[in-house]
Amino acid sequence: MGKTHRGKKAVLLGLIAVLTLFAAACGNENAAGGNNNAGGAGEAETITLNMMHPWTSPNVDNEVYKARIAEFEKQHPNIVIKQDGVPSAQYKTKLRTLAAANNLSDINVVWPGADLSPLVAGNLLQPINDLMDNWGSILPEAALAGFNVDGQQYAVPTKQNFVDIIYYNKEMFAQVGYDQFPDTYDKFIDAVKKLKAAGITPISLGNKEQWPLQSSYISIIGDRFTGSDFLPAVLEGKAKFTDPEFVKALSVIDELTKLGAFNTDANNMDSVQGQDYFIQGKAAMHISSATVDGRVRINNEEGDKFGIALFPSVEGGKGDPKKSAGIVQYGIAIKSGLDEKKKAAAEEFLKFFVSEDLYKELIRNGVVVPAKVEIPEDASPYLKEMLSLTGNGTAPVFDSVIPTQVVDVLQNGLQALTVGRGTPEELAKEVQEAMENYSSSN
DSSP, X not given: OHHHHHHHHHHHHXXXXXXXXXXXXXXXXXXIIIOOOTTOTTOOOOEEEEEEEOTTSOOHHHHHHHHHHHHHHHHOTTEEEEEEEOOHHHHHHHHHHHHHTTOOOSEEEEOSGGGTHHHHHTTOBOOOGGGGGGTTTTSOHHHHGGGEETTEEOOBOOEEEESOEEEEEHHHHHHTTOSSOOSBHHHHHHXXXXXXXXXXXXXXXXXXXXXXXXXXXXXXXXHHHHOTTHHHHHHTXXXXXXXXXXXXXXXXXXXXXXXXXXXXXXXXXXXXXXXHHHHTTSEEEEEEOGGGHIIIIITOTTGGGEEEEOOOBOTTOOSOTTOEEEEEEOEEEEBTTOOHHHHHHHHHHHHHHSSHHHHHHHHHTTOOOSSOOOOOXXXXXXXXXXXHHHOSOEEOOHHHHSOHHHHHHHHHHHHHHTTTOSOHHHHHHHHHHHHHHHHHTO
């Protein structure tokens, strides 16, 4: 038995040796001119594109985006997308830093309006007008407008997000006498007081990253008091953050703090932990984006016990209480100045990534999109409710209109209010000074 095994092994080794010599001979023949294809027949040059994005949290749309990138690489084996995932709270700061050093990634996720303007002014992004036929039939002009500057299109959006959705625990509200979400601010405060008295934390807040109070709260609370023309008027110098209506909006955060409405560790908890706190039944409300519906209701076995609502009307307010604070976001943009091969690869990625297939997959997972596409039959049953809630007019999102330097001052001041430092009037003055300093330097 051992001899037979050794015999087979010897024959096998002999065959390997012959094949090796044959391959070497063929190689020499090719080198001598038998096959003069540089790099080997059929081989394509590998192109690596760097892409920076904020898709690091467990939100359902982030998983869709990353799966789409993987599918692109599968279908385009000669193009590698090297991802730089930056947490959303740090993303805009890093984007500004890289832009200042003229060192943007090849492909970047960008926001419209105030965030896009300096990138365009610095000639850092490639206009994509000649690619727009790819989206002409599915993206309305309103969806593209925020990424268009002086007739030049610089990005195409992936989703429509509403930042101010109030998720509430129906059972907890019923426990304190509310079978429906309060439709006025006075009733809202009454519910907060009754929840607190019942030993229930009224609102789950994760403000460690600072943006939630600014974006999800002040965007819509401010709009309820000031109306939707206020922020554009501030930019034009026709209104001020020290105007009484905006001070009243800031006072809401102060009032909720003094009522003990938030969890005590709100500033040590990030936005995802704030979601978890609510989902786990530790609070009666959580205010966040429409995308979070994927975690709260769509993919949650207990999703039916949670309802969605908008911030209620305020007495004497100039804003429309039916509006939701929304923004078309996550524009995909290409860095200017790429060499011909990289530019072609980046354009191929853009056409593949932002497509009808992407929009349908987002819809299927309950994410609102800005595109005109047919809703898949297997879309989330909660999507229709979200579309109804957010389909009655859109209020501006604070940090999509106001420059980042001013936003930072507001965020710091709001966080200070939650620990008893400063007053709404003092914060309004600080934000207005930051606005004036920005205006004078630009």
